[in-house]
Amino acid sequence: MKCPVCLITWDDAKGSVCPQCHFDSSSPDARDTTKVLQAREAFKTRVSAYDPNAKISRWDIMKPWLAVILGFGIFMLWLKACGSMIGGRMMRFGHHSYSSQH
Numbered sequence: 001m002k003c004p005v006c007l008i009t010w011d012d013a014k015g016s017v018c019p020q021c022h023f024d025s026s027s028p029d030a031r032d033t034t035k036v037l038q039a040r041e042a043f044k045t046r047v048s049a050y051d052p053n054a055k056i057s058r059w060d061i062m063k064p065w066l067a068v069i070l071g072f073g074i075f076m077l078w079l080k081a082c083g084s085m086i087g088g089r090m091m092r093f094g095h096h097s098y099s100s101q102h
């Protein structure tokens, strides 16, 4: 089956009603171009109306990940700061012991 409204395809066994836009492809409306176009417009409006919500939910999914990435970034900066501090101290210590030996 192919939906004349949202143009998706699905298994014939699942019936003639589109699983995405719920348009009945076997109804007389499916053969009426104006009605199909009307349904298509209605579907597009519905999809664009849903879009902001979809964006918000996607943003909600992203938020914890951003927190994790931000936390990891701060941790890396902290690690780098500590690492260079320890590394600097060790280098100075190494240099000191090296020069005292000679």
Ligand SMILES: [Zn+2]
Pocket (backbone or CB within 6 Å): 003, 004, 005, 006, 007, 008, 018, 019, 020, 021, 022, 023
């Ligand atoms: Zn459809």
